[in-house]
Amino acid sequence: MVKKFISPFEGPWAASRPTLFAFPTWEWRNRRPIVNTAKCRHCGVCYFMCPVGSIQDRGTYCDSDLSYCKGCGVCACECPSDAILMVREEGE
């Protein structure tokens, strides 16, 4: 007999709300995205581009959920407003 299933889905699917139900990949990160909320136009390009679906809608801007962000920098590269800066993770 199987223990209780963890996922509500039959296959490797995950709902993105409220937060993505997936393996936390933050440990892999050596750079983190810093969003300049003044420059962010809330267009959502980063939301679609993020390979792990870590971008969260904060109402007036988008930001990365750092539990899942693995620091790949796709969001910073694709952001049409240059609102995201990748900075090195240092220590804690």
Place this chain on the structure above:
Amino acid sequence: MATKITPRVKEVRVYDGNRAGAYGLLLCKPDLVACVPITPMTPLVEAIWQYVADGVLDAELVEADGELSGLSAAIGASAAGGRTFVGTSSQGLAFMYEAYLKASGNRLPIVMAIASREPGAPDGVVSSHQDFVGVRDGGWVQIVCESAQEILDSMIMAYRLAEDPEILLPVNICYDGYYLSYSTERVELPFAEDVDAFLAPVGSAHRPTLCLENPMSTPTLVREELYCEFRYRHAAAQQKAKQKVDAIDAEFEAAFGRGYGGQIEEYRTADADIVMITMGSQTGAIREVVDLRREQGEKVGLIKLRLLRPFPRERLVSALRGKKAVGIIDRNVCFGWQSGAVFMETKAALQDLPARIPVTGFVAGIGGADCSMEMVEQAFNITQLAAEGKPHQEITWLNLE
């Protein structure tokens, strides 16, 4: 529950296997078809493209630059909730192997026709089951057909199975290249509205899909516990598919008047001492030999394997209980065993029976060769020796040994 359908035939046409498959697909109204032409499946693609050009089918057509991107397009469309179809053969199937695993792992109900052909090398644009047998552990359901009519009907049943919320698995419709893909046969065409009614239960079924209103991610990155859980559920769905295939086949027979026995088709096996097992186009030759031998009073029978994956273990074991010997004619090679794959798997399944039943294996029809009635006679003769407990060769490559 589906609405009651009364069996009726819209018209009778002479179609080859590819055309019959294309017509079956037309009735299922796919949203996206992604194909790269490859012999012997090409006329199937041409027929579908013609349906769209004629305005009888409203589907997105993807002229992919390769089979890998073709199946990948189907994966995307299927994840977005579409009904998708892919057709291929041989090298094309080998080229899409990476996406093949993704489709089943993501539990996407894609239907793929495989007009089977020897994957080179040796090169040779010739028939055998080697291509789809080679991917049998890819997690798809694999249905093997014997006639053009069965291809058409299986296409409809495949979507009913694949999109069932309890199953959610991609399905291969496998049929012998050349022997079935290019042979013209009498085919009964069902009414479109009857097929609509038959597929209605899954048309409204809920499955996870990618949409803007409810963002989701697939395949999610998982490891250890969650990975094992998804593999387990995938394997469990394969097991569930067996009974589902039987149920869908019974319902199809009630609705359209044609049934195929579900997982396996038994032919004169009830009182048989010797049973031959096979799959695909050579079933016809074996059925003829069974009839001839029955006329001479020999108690012989035939089992046509319709499901290669999941393997119909329980049905086979119950059909073979008490038999004196079982022969398997494979049109494929399971390297490392010198035999075909069905031989190996049937032997494994027969361990479930208390009494040991001798099993003889035969390899026939490799490289597009005909599996003739003479070869089947030889197979029966050797299996007869096994039934009598006399010395015999366990595995024989017919026409070579």
